[in-house]
Amino acid sequence: MADPLDDSPREACGVVGIYAPQDHVAHLSYLALYALQHRGQESAGIAVSDGENITVVKDMGLVATVFDDRTLATLEGRLGIGHTRYSTAGSSSWRNAQPVYRSTADCQFVLGHNGNLTNAASLAEETSILPGMVGSDSDLIGELLAIEIAVMPTADRTRGRVLERALERVLPRLEGAFSLVLADEKRVIGVRDPNGFRPLCLGRLDRGWVLASETPALDIVGAHLLRELAPGEMVVIDGEGVRSVRPFPEERVDPRLCIFEFVYFSRPDSVIYGQSVHHARVRMGEHLAQQSPVEADLVMGVPESGLPAAEGFSRASGIPYGQGLVKNRYIGRTFIAPNQQMRSMGVRMKLNPLRDSIAGNRLVVVDDSIVRGTTTRALVAMLREAGAAAVHLRISSPPYRWPCYFGMDTGDRTELVAAHLSVAEMCDYVGADTLAFIDMAGLTEATGATGAGFCTACLTGDYPVEVPVAPPGSAAHRRPAAPFAGAADEPAPSLWVTGDG
Numbered sequence: 001m002a003d004p005l006d007d008s009p010r011e012a013c014g015v016v017g018i019y020a021p022q023d024h025v026a027h028l029s030y031l032a033l034y035a036l037q038h039r040g041q042e043s044a045g046i047a048v049s050d051g052e053n054i055t056v057v058k059d060m061g062l063v064a065t066v067f068d069d070r071t072l073a074t075l076e077g078r079l080g081i082g083h084t085r086y087s088t089a090g091s092s093s094w095r096n097a098q099p100v101y102r103s104t105a106d107c108q109f110v111l112g113h114n115g116n117l118t119n120a121a122s123l124a125e126e127t128s129i130l131p132g133m134v135g136s137d138s139d140l141i142g143e144l145l146a147i148e149i150a151v152m153p154t155a156d157r158t159r160g161r162v163l164e165r166a167l168e169r170v171l172p173r174l175e176g177a178f179s180l181v182l183a184d185e186k187r188v189i190g191v192r193d194p195n196g197f198r199p200l201c202l203g204r205l206d207r208g209w210v211l212a213s214e215t216p217a218l219d220i221v222g223a224h225l226l227r228e229l230a231p232g233e234m235v236v237i238d239g240e241g242v243r244s245v246r247p248f249p250e251e252r253v254d255p256r257l258c259i260f261e262f263v264y265f266s267r268p269d270s271v272i273y274g275q276s277v278h279h280a281r282v283r284m285g286e287h288l289a290q291q292s293p294v295e296a297d298l299v300m301g302v303p304e305s306g307l308p309a310a311e312g313f314s315r316a317s318g319i320p321y322g323q324g325l326v327k328n329r330y331i332g333r334t335f336i337a338p339n340q341q342m343r344s345m346g347v348r349m350k351l352n353p354l355r356d357s358i359a360g361n362r363l364v365v366v367d368d369s370i371v372r373g374t375t376t377r378a379l380v381a382m383l384r385e386a387g388a389a390a391v392h393l394r395i396s397s398p399p400y401r402w403p404c405y406f407g408m409d410t411g412d413r414t415e416l417v418a419a420h421l422s423v424a425e426m427c428d429y430v431g432a433d434t435l436a437f438i439d440m441a442g443l444t445e446a447t448g449a450t451g452a453g454f455c456t457a458c459l460t461g462d463y464p465v466e467v468p469v470a471p472p473g474s475a476a477h478r479r480p481a482a483p484f485a486g487a488a489d490e491p492a493p494s495l496w497v498t499g500d501g
């Protein structure tokens with residue numbers, strides 16, 4: 001379930017794969033997942049293999065809630081994978097927690113998925129998978145692999161590479177976003193889709209290898225970054241080392257990393273496309289200051305991802321930087337449906353103004369995005385109540401106008417404030433004195449990876465691959481734009497749940 005008090009785009013999932021026969025893989029997986037907790041807080045799971053058998057432990061909740069020393073001690077293995085989930089396809093339930101496990105006549109395997117398939121319905125139909133047999137995209141991929149293994153000719157079942165062979169057949173049929181980690185009894189496999197929508201990197205331990213969604217997961221287990229997997233690459237890690245395979249047709253390979261990994265989703269200490277995410281965010285703020293200057297007394301950021309951009313804005317404008325909002329670090333995800341009173345308190349549950357910094361000051365407030373606008377509106381009201389003389393909003397991403405089909409939960413188009421209002425109308429709606437968004441060129445330049453290839457579909461409407469006409473939960477996408485409804489009533493929580501990690 002999505003956090004009903006949060007108006008930001010929401011994370012996908014975090015994945016990790018570890019091959020380290022001489023170490024306690026479950027402990028390493030736990031640490032790596034802990035570093036990826038921001039990518040998903042609904043469920044967590046670890047699967048390990050001792051070379052003969054695979055054991056899976058998964059449950060609803062945070063990584064530290066699902067695992068304790070006793071649980072980890074029972075997970076003896078030489079290799080394994082881990083997953084932390086935020087559902088963007090499939091409901092938030094134990095059944096959809098990952099890793100997904102399958103047992104076939106030839107091998108057992110487990111898989112963890114970050115992303116969202118855009119052809120899940122047609123794949124299920126083609127393979128005659130009955131509705132209800134699979135609960136999520138990841139479950140579907142597991143089922144397709146199991147079917148492929150069952151029908152694989154004997155001649156192809158060579159050298160224990162059954163899972164690898166099945167992947168070579170199934171992967172080209174998948175469309176959309178998928179960074180996968182898999183393991184059978186003896187090897188760990190990582191896959192990045194041909195567009196590389198979601199990140200996946202490879203690191204080296206003294207006595208092993210690590211795959212992870214983001215580089216801080218490598219740092220925490222003492223691995224050093226070797227490289228990011230290339231879009232369309234599969235790596236197989238076993239006792240002989242790391243092999244790279246290209247299972248997708250060359251013409252499908254078109255790097256389109258989600259630009260929101262730089263803006264919001266990834267940790268600031270992550271390195272993507274060889275660039276520091278923190279420094280990219282600082283540059284976004286610098287660009288905003290040059291592009292949309294304003295006279296003010298104090299620059300402040302909306303914690304956490306707005307802080308580096310605020311620092312950059314201050315540096316480029318010469319306006320002092322200060323802390324104006326304190327974040328409650330321990331709120332985590334809210335699993336209860338909020339009543340009206342809770343909704344109105346929503347922003348205050350997460351952020352509280354520092355009145356001494358705010359009262360009497362003209363503020364530049366830097367945030368990463370405006371999706372529905374409801375949180376921004378409450379934030380501006382809160383700052384005015386605390387005595388702000390003016391509130392100038394600066395946003396480090398362009399207006400968010402189109403829904404995401406690649407693993408980010410932003411709701412459908414009727415919920416996106418920028419799909420219905422001009423910037424001036426949005427400014428009026430959120431109650432700011434001025435409002436400006438970074439332009440597309442400025443954002444791309446700020447990443448430091450201009451030529452690397454990005455998905456910007458939610459900002460530009462330019463989808464790099466075909467998207468479904470009416471995906472689950474967003475049937476309104478192709479309807480004529482309805483009047484923006486956010487001002488009067490926030491949507492029911494069910495509208496926020498669309499789909500799988």
Ligand code: SF4
Binds near residue numbers: 405457459
């Ligand atoms: S549509 Fe937007 S959020 Fe989705 S992958 Fe593309 S850039 Fe990222």
